[in-house]
Amino acid sequence: MTNPLLDNWSTPHEIAPFDQIEDAHFAPAFETALTEARAEIAAIADDPADPSFANTIEALELAGKQLDKVLSVFFTVAGADTNSKRQELQRAFSPKLAAYSSEVYSNKALYQRIETLWEKRDTLDLSPEQERLLYLSRRSFVRAGAALEGAEEARMRDIMSRLAELGTAFTQNLLADESGWHMVLAENELEGLPDFLVNAAREAGQEKDEDGPVITLSRSLIVPFLQFSPRRDLREKAFRAWAARGANGGETDNRAIAAEILQLREERARLLGYDSFAAYKLDTEMAKTPEAVKSLLMDVWAPAKAQAEADAATMTDMMQQDGVNGPLEKWDWRYYAEKRRKAEHDLDEAALKPYLQLDRMIEAAFACANRLFGLEFERLDVPLYHADCRAWEVTRNGRHVAVFIGDYFARGSKRSGAWCSAMRGQAKFPREQGTVVINVCNFAKGNPALLSYDDARTLFHEFGHALHQMLSNVTYESLSGTNVARDFVELPSQLYEHWLEVPRVLEEFATHAETGEAMPKAMLDKVLEAANFDMGFQTVEYVASALVDLSFHEGKAPDDPMAKQAEVLEELGMPHAIGMRHATPHFAHVFAGDGYSSGYYSYMWSEVMDADAFEAFREAGDAFDAATAKSLEENILSTGGSREADDLYLSFRGRMPGVEALLKGRGLAA
Structure with missing residues (x-):
């Protein structure tokens, strides 16, 4: 049998032939492509010819193209249309990919070839883009631990493998919590909901095999529900489920995973000679330092918080006029903000949509x-x-x-x-x-x-x-x-x-x-x-998330990220009725991988x-x-x-x- 993932694609513009690809093709294609990539790396590292830009840097640019091709298809469907088999494959592939990456970056012969080119770069007659590629290639190796030896090198390899496993688990747990909850609405619970939301809830109900409309944890359903439903009890139920993603106990709870990720990141940074993971991560960004990031965020925090608090006072008055006593809660904000927008701007989202x-x-x-x-x-x-x-x-x-x-x-x-x-x-x-x-x-x-x-x-x-x-x-x-x-x-x-x-x-x-x-x-x-409108709220929920992310990575990793999160919010004076845009157990930007870790501020x-x-x-x-x-x-x-x-x-x-x-x-x- 031929494997369409490994064939040359004769489709228009060489788009993946999705109609020919089955889940059974992924594992054998992955193993074949991974073996091929390893051989290509070995050929570069072991080349008896003196290092040149062509036989080292450009050769690295070409290595692993088959693997990239297979993974581009796999990770597309694993993120956008997953199933139990794809999740199983993702768990299997992650540590193998981490091991492969560690093998590449710990390959001393390969690193030495790059270092040789770097030392004589002024004699290589490189174009500006080639100079940039050489610089970034060397930087990637150094930051991945290529200069580490012995036990430190082995420990870095273990850390990266474990981080890959944990990031995959975090993502899959979050998806399980999001797809595993929905709230069926009786006909009398549709009161006050605009037609567009009722229709979307009925569509979601069909997908969930329910007889009636449902609210899921998809932002496109839950946010308008929180905006328009006059049923405070239902808003609270929906909001609590939304806020609890990744923190429901049991097998899908992400809190311990987040703690371990933070501890491993700190250890990784210290192995590479940095005081903290934030210092390591920001070293290559425009911001450069945690201090620069915090300065920007705090410059924005003060005016945003002042605006949010003024808005909260206005909406508390509105709520009390509705006969609801007590403080404005997180499940109230969007409902009264929508009322306020209609009153102040005469703008009704149901009419706008x-x-x-x-x-x-x-x-x-x-x-x-x-x-x-x-x-x-x-x-x-x-x-x-x-x-x-x-x-x-x-x-x-x-x-x-x-x-x-x-x-x-x-x-x-x-x-x-x-x-x-x-x-x-x-x-x-x-x-x-x-x-x-x-x-x-x-x-x-x-x-x-x-x-x-x-x-x-x-x-x-x-x-x-x-x-x-x-x-x-x-x-x-x-x-x-x-x-x-x-x-x-x-x-x-x-x-x-x-x-x-x-x-x-x-x-x-x-x-x-x-x-x-x-x-x-x-x-x-x-x-x-x-x-x-409501920019105080939007800015506060974002900046709070960015500051919590930064605090997680600035110094010693917290043993209890939830306690650290609470401490940061307390120091900021976080308004009672606003939550973080992404609380720790569902902060996929930060914990599903390294992409936005110590970088949500970006x-x-x-x-x-x-x-x-x-x-x-x-x-x-x-x-x-x-x-x-x-x-x-x-x-x-x-x-x-x-x-x-x-x-x-x-x-x-x-x-x-x-x-x-x-x-x-x-x-x-x-």
């Missing part, structure tokens, strides 16, 4: 990319891994640029949140290759599917990441697209959100699902006026830049100014990680921004 059709918002994101960068999108009829997925070929001036895949709807087999990943990155070496990039979201199904304004912003955000991949124009895949500093990677995505707020975009694409009429001018004005670091970057278009007098868009593409979107992030931003803007633009953008400063 029919104007935010998913298909029209996708068209809007595409149209903005066309106006800014000349990209065109045409539907592709190709098999994908789930019936909900869609694909488009992306071209410019008739030339193929990328394949874009969108997977937009929530389902029990998909992990929560929204993300963007490249199934294949852009490169020119060893041959020209365009990217295959995917956006995964968790929007509620409907006919048609309707989005909240926050959902629409999420769609634009993830598409901003996709543009960073699509417009990449570098030689080496390791430097392409989103392979940049973690606190820079959110700049393109958060910047793209601004185009949703451009009046002419909503005027054209915010059309009513039933009548087809454009959003009334009065409603459009209210939407834009209310863009910063959304705000990037926001300092995105607020300033969009000002460049305002200063040009046009949100679609061609010269500014060209500069954005040339200096940021096309360059990937081929230069330092600071250098890229300075090339685009001519200076680095301060926090003032962020505070002004969030409505937290005059």
Whole structure:
């Protein structure tokens, strides 16, 4: 039998042949590709020829391509459409991949070849991009422990293997808690819920094999339920289940896993000569130090908390007027915030939502990319891994640029949140290759599917990441697209959100699902006026999460992360009715892997830049100014990680921004 994962893909644009791939193919393909990758690494390390950029650095760039190909498919379906077999495979693959990575980075002969090239780099006649690739390759080896010897080297290998296992377990536990809970609503419990939410709850009920509508822990269902349900008892029940993900006791409890992860990270950092994991992690980011991160976060915390507390006082009065005594609780905030928004801005999300059709918002994101960068999108009829997925070929001036895949709807087999990943990155070496990039979201199904304004912003955000991949124009895949500093990677995505707020975009694409009429001018004005509504709440819940993340990694790892979390929130004076956006047991950004560990702050670091970057278009007098868009593409979107992030931003803007633009953008400063 042939294994389609290992074949050459003759599909359009070499997209994975999902209709031929079965779960039974993954394990044998993985083992074959892993063996091949090991052999390729050994051939580079044992090459008798003197080290050269071609036989060492470029050879490393090519090593493991078959393994990358297999894993790009596997991790796509494991995250977006998992099942028990895929979860079992994920648990099996994780320690093997960690072991392989440790073997590569602890290969002394390979490291010495790179070190030799580094020492004589001035004589190698390298291009700037090649110099950058050599620098990053050496840095990766050093930071992975290539210089460690003996017991320390062995311990690092054990740590990385165990961290891989724990990250997988954390993710799977969270998915189990999210998919394992739902609340069936009786007909009389639908009172006050808008039609879009009732319809989405009925769709979810069908998926859960229930006779009636249900509320699940999908954000696209639970958040509007907390906004609109007048039943305080049901809001409390739903909120407590949402907040308890990963902390329900038993086999899916993540608290002990989080503690062990933090302790292993601290040990890893100290083996590499750092005082803390935060110091290790931030050393390669724009922020550089924990002190710089904390300074930014605290500059934002004070005005955000003041605004949140003022809003809480207003909503407490509203609640008491409803005859509810006692303090405003976490399950009350969104309900009274929605009432307040309707009163203060005369903006009703139930009335707004029919104007935010998913298909029209996708068209809007595409149209903005066309106006800014000349990209065109045409539907592709190709098999994908789930019936909900869609694909488009992306071209410019008739030339193929990328394949874009969108997977937009929530389902029990998909992990929560929204993300963007490249199934294949852009490169020119060893041959020209365009990217295959995917956006995964968790929007509620409907006919048609309707989005909240926050959902629409999420769609634009993830598409901003996709543009960073699509417009990449570098030689080496390791430097392409989103392979940049973690606190820079959110700049393109958060910047793209601004185009949703451009009046002419909503005027054209915010059309009513039933009548087809454009959003009334009065409603459009209210939407834009209310863009910063409840920003105190949103900022407080985010900054609290970022500060807890930083505190976990700043010094000695806490024995009890929950106690540490409580201590940090107490010191901050966390408002009673606001919780962390991601409490520790379900903080997947931090504990599902190393990506955002000690780095959750990066959304705000990037926001300092995105607020300033969009000002460049305002200063040009046009949100679609061609010269500014060209500069954005040339200096940021096309360059990937081929230069330092600071250098890229300075090339685009001519200076680095301060926090003032962020505070002004969030409505937290005059």
